[in-house]
Amino acid sequence: MSQIKSLADLRKKREEIKAEMDTRIKAIDPENHVQIKVAMATCGIAAGAKEIMEFFVEQLDRRNIQGVVTQTGCMGYCYAEPTVEITLPGREPVVYGFVDLKRADQIIEKYIKEGELIDGIIPVNYETIDSKE
């Protein structure tokens, strides 16, 4: 290990390490970041949720968006899988159904970046295990 010789050095080092701990640091206050929940129960995975989730993880990074991608259990919309729930900071969650790579791309470009609703919204009337008190 090399010595840290000044406050500026320390700060530089911190920025380097922080990137690695990103997943954890954002989880402290998810409400301040874009939260993307991909439904990953059997139905979701069968319908390709896994690829969608990986796409989000990769693309957020590449497009420089501060976001947290997590998975949830079945949201009860098996007919519309893969489903993805997006929560923008300070807004109510929105669920998109039948998300393929093309729609995922639109979700990032239009909804997450611009805040513009796009097609494919399913009315939210469920309670996930996450929202239970």
Add this chain to the structure above:
Amino acid sequence: MHLLVCGGTGCHASESDAILWNLRDELEAKGLSDKVQVILTGCFGFCEKGPIVKVMPDNTFYVQVKPDDAQAIVEEHIIKGRKITRLLYHDPKTKEPVGDSKHMGFFKKQLRIVLRNCGFINPENIDEYIARDGYEALGQVLSEMTPEQVIEIIKDSGHRGRGGAGFPTGFKWEIARRNKSDEKYVVCNADEGDPGAFMDRSVLEGDPHSVLEAMTICGYSIGASKGLIYVRAEYPLAIHRLQVAIRQAHEYGLLGKNILGTDFSFDISLRLGAGAFVCGEETALIHSMEGHRGEPTIKPPFPAESGYRGKPTNVNNVETFASIPVIILKGAEWYKRIGTEKSKGTKVFALAGKINNVGLIEVPMGTTLREVIFEIGGGIRNGKKFKAVQTGGPSGGCLTEKHLDVPIDFDNLVAAGSMMGSGGMIVMDEDDCMVSVAKYFLDFTVEESCGKCSPCRIGNKRLYELLNHICEGKGNVSDLDRLRNMSLVIKDTSLCGLGQTSPNPVLSTLDNFMDEYIAHVRDKKCPAGKCKDLMEYYIIPENCVGCTACARVCPVNAISGERKEIHYINPEVCIKCGACMEKCKFDAIIIR
């Protein structure tokens, strides 16, 4: 994704290491090692339900995980994205599983400043501490502030010592700074002798660098170049983590000569204590570090004038130190907004006893006992009734129902007849006998008194004997006055804080539970049914059907009665083993 595996003392003891390795093996086998990191952290505070595994970023909180569960966690949660319901925490009231830590009552009302990194970072990796703004406060202090400015911030913040007495930290530092000397010392008191307390241990195990950073800041402020941590040898994991942390800080130049390229140099070493309660008292602690007997001496002189090796020495508690870097970074104004008028910031408590969520918690000063016990603690176990809560350990007192809405802070607890102490909090229910509780604490003090002065050495022993007498049913009403008088004399005439506070559990139970004492001495009854000598097993004639089940299990043939007729227990013969009560299917046998 990150999997955080608790490596605190509690979880460590229940095989969290094996969980860690199994998780790594599973991930390796599934080719996920580079996508999912497994990190060993400090205590989450939920030790009783340990070992804990937390999944980030979704904050899923798995409890009582076994090494064999690693496969399920990887296959179900990581690969398929399904939370494993059986490993989730189940709400004690609704019995429903709770999906993540943000929705657990235990964590909701907590505010974590001291424990900010416990259960979040790997305590054996200085990089993770740095990523959480670690050593930034030290950097700013050394390059941008004078010692006076630092002391001014701490004074202004209203921060008070967490070792028990609540002395304002900034003022303590100022006195140590003013005392001129060629050498000064910074001492961290990690003796933590209260029975059941493990606040300091968790901080040292979970976030050792926060203490090292704060001690270095203190050294700069008072003009010391040497720091000592007095930690009990019974804390091997804490000692190990401190040693690792000190080594890593040296390698980065954050301890040692010319820290961060400035002309300030500071070093820290450990001193192991043998684990005597009285050695937590600062003068005794200093004598012990010097190789003398761990006995207190009269103050003044205070350590700030003449402490370790006769030099000005600043002694602070672990938790007191752990808040310092945050106060520097966020400022006095921010800190002052947390807490009550005269007690700022947060306090860590070790919540124990008859409560659903036993564990380590941190709340803002001013949180009420009710919030702590019924919201964070999840209420009393098995639906029993709350009776009392002991704060301040063996030096504190019992508080009751009428104190539940008292906002917890240094002064309010004293006004209510107890004290903050180091943060032990033991909850008692209707089955606890308060005379026995007082006896339990006295037993501890008698054991731990250093014996230097007679009121403490002899007086506490007499108090204990008297309490024992009462529990055995040999007491009489005049004993209660003797208890009180003796308590007051011991308090007034003992030399150190141990003797000055040891009668508090007696006095507070006398004040709050006089009827229970009276029941013991006058009616020879223990209302809680705890004092063996005062209980009587009794068969309720109306309920007894004469099944003879009880008579058959009684090891001493104390039960008489014919088949299908009412049975009777002979109290002279009964040895109070309870076997008959367990056997009776008709709830006919009671303790009275």
